[in-house]
Amino acid sequence: MKVHEYQAKQILRMSGVAVPRGILATNAFEAEDAARQLGGDVFMVKAQIHAGGRGKGGGVKVARSAADVGDIAERMLGMKLKTPQTGPEGQEVRKVYIEEGCRIARELYLGMTLDRESGRVTLMASNEGGVEIEETAKHHPEKILKVAVDPINGLSPFQARQLAHGLKLQGEAVKEFAQFAMSLYRAYMANDGTLAEINPLAVTDTGKVVALDAKMSFDDNALWRHSRIGQLRDPYEEEPKEAQARKHGLSYIALDGDIGCMVNGAGLAMATMDLILLSGGRPANFLDVGGGADEKTVTEAFKILLGDATVRAVLVNIFGGIMKCDVIANGIVAAARQVKLNIPLVVRLEGTNVKQGKQILAKSGLKIVAADDLGDAARKAVAAAKSRRTP
Amino acid sequence: MSILVDKNTRVIVQGITGSAGSFHAGQMLDYGTKVVAGVTPGRGGTVFQERVPVFDTVHEAVERTGANASVIFVPPPFAADSILEAADAGVALVVCITEGIPILDMVRVRRYLEVTPSIRLLGPNCPGLITPGECKIGIMPGHIHKPGRIGVVSRSGTLTYEAVKQLSDLGHGQSTAVGIGGDPVNGTSFVDCLERFEADPGTDAVIMIGEIGGQQETKAARFVKEHMKKPVVGFIAGRTAPPGKRMGHAGAVISGGEDTAEAKVAIMRECGITVCEAANLLGKCMHEVLLSRRQKPSARPARAAKAAKK
Secondary structure, eight states: BBBOOHHHHHHHHHTTTTOOEEESSSHHHHHHHHHHHOOOOOEEEEEEESSSOGGTTTTTEEEESSHHHHHHHHHTTEEEOOOOOTTTTTOOOOEEEEEEEOOOOEEEEEEEEETTTTEEEEEEEETTTOOOOHHHHHHGGOEEEEEETTTTTOOOHHHHHHHHTTTTTHHHHHHHHHHHHHHHHHHHHHEEEEEEEEEEEEEEESEEEEESEEEEEOOGGGGGGGHHTTTTOGGGGGGGHHHHHTTEEEEEEEOOEEEEEESSSSSHHHHHHHHHHHHHHOOSEEEEEOOOOOHHHHHHHHHHTTOTOOOOEEEEEEESSSSHHHHHHOOOOOOOOTOOOOOOEEEEEETTTHHHHHHHHHHOOOOOOEEEHHHHHHHHHHHHHTOOOOO | OOOOOOTTTTEEETTSSSSHHHHHHHHHHHOOOOOOOOOOOTTTTTTEEEEEESSSSHHHHHHHHOOEEEEEOHHHHHHHHHHHHHHTTOSEEEEEEEOOOOOHHHHHHHHHHHHHHEEEOOSSOOOOETTTTTEEEEEEEEEGOEEEEEEEEESSSSHHHHHEEEEEHHHHHEEEEEEEEEEESOOOOHHHEEEEEHHOOOEEEEEEEEESSSHHHHHHHHHHHHHHOOOEEEEEEOTTTTTTSSSOOOHHHHHSSSSHHHHHHHHHHHTHHHHHHHHGGGHHHHHHHHHHHHHHHGGGGHHHHHHHHO
């Protein structure tokens, strides 16, 4: 789960990470007032959307007075901010974060995430502050310093100092950086982080180390033990169907094709999408109903698929293991009764309780195109979608 | 022959009284697996389905039944603890079916297992493993499997079933089918399984089913090139998945490599793996590889050399 910059900074501040003072605003009056409260003569006005690359799209501006802050906020709020990560439509700006400016001597990068290979949380640091880490990795991989953390021992101060040394920090800044990294690690571990990125990390002219930007995301599977993090979710940042699916424990990702897919298992779901494309069609979504779904969940999944107006055919591909085919069949029948089914439905069932599942579908009286195997199912779904495409 | 499990494997079911645990314990028993004990804290002394004794702790279950494998159906908040309990009791093979364990819990489990190399963890978030006709530990539908000589290893549960069914339908049985699970931090890797399949005299060829994300397939491909004589058929799911939807790029940066389907397919080909283009052709692809080997006995250097010696 992703959070906004201002939320990440709140979490970091609680763990003792140095962040600039800032106030959130939802309109221009609040923004100007925030600047007056902060005082000083340099301010940052920052659009709060989840996507990165905000600066490139005009979502991060410097202001020289409180009135200036108000004017910038007025233009920024409500605009559709387009960044390399938002897609062509952009994301509407609903909140801006007003921050005090600071005197920057150097800009660095500090990030933290899981290294799948070693199975350890790993810190990455580089001198290339403000540059995306992917870019640095591509052009100057030697500039990225890495430290893997032993989960039993935690991050050791010497490891943090080693990073500071590698970044050629000196004097007070070494101690400041080490403290910063230790606090960042604490915040990450205490909240089940999956990513923490401070880019840029500023070293001020007085040797202070401050997080100018902060990006954090958290483990969805651990939210049950962090109710405060769960409350930071911003529904406006989520695709409505994806949010609806998540409520029912389904994994759904919207795509731009016209064949709705319902599959059990992420691997089979991806392989089914691949096969639809190979057969000349385009999947409308990725939907993994998972292993523990009951009849009600399947019904909800089906409703989400049919609620998409661009869907011209639905392909259900289930290979039952922990998931039983009769449960899927009952869910499909229940959903088809609740929502009027007026597009072709191709179903392929295999595995646990497959006979019962097929019987339930046969008795239901629903118009279902039965498929024998995965290839057959993909071909039939593609043909069905094509037959309903208006020329 | 087989890898990891056979007819002598004695299995504990952790979480045997829960809904998934009880259903699948029953299915495993029906398949013929030696399920010798169940563990549910607070339910010790009861008997599951009038045939399996239930204990409060894994230690007690091991002591009383001599179990050497365990399968975990415990809810995510408690699953990491259950893995550690089984490992601490000295269970040699721990299979964790549970999906949704917090990543940092698994980071700690993996650290523990690094210093206890005698314990092998499979999963979490996996379907388990099966040696057809002998032992089924997990949630896979038993009836699609057939005893035979093809090894199957996969990150995805349902794609494993897909491969197995296609193989069985074409008359190719399986030595062992292993689902290693899709979590970012897990126990057994592709390489761990490939190593065992290569050494197993009961396995002639291997199907390896991977996905986008991570570096496991790349490592496995290099292992195939350097250490395997048996033919390997490979598949990567997610060739059409939109990038960046499931994992951020920071993970890939750390591992220092490409983790897209194209990159994986390319390196697999380079390493001599026959890459299957579509999931419905897994069985057919293996069938053709086996046929071509039969027609060209020289393509099997190990066997050809052995035959020459005779």
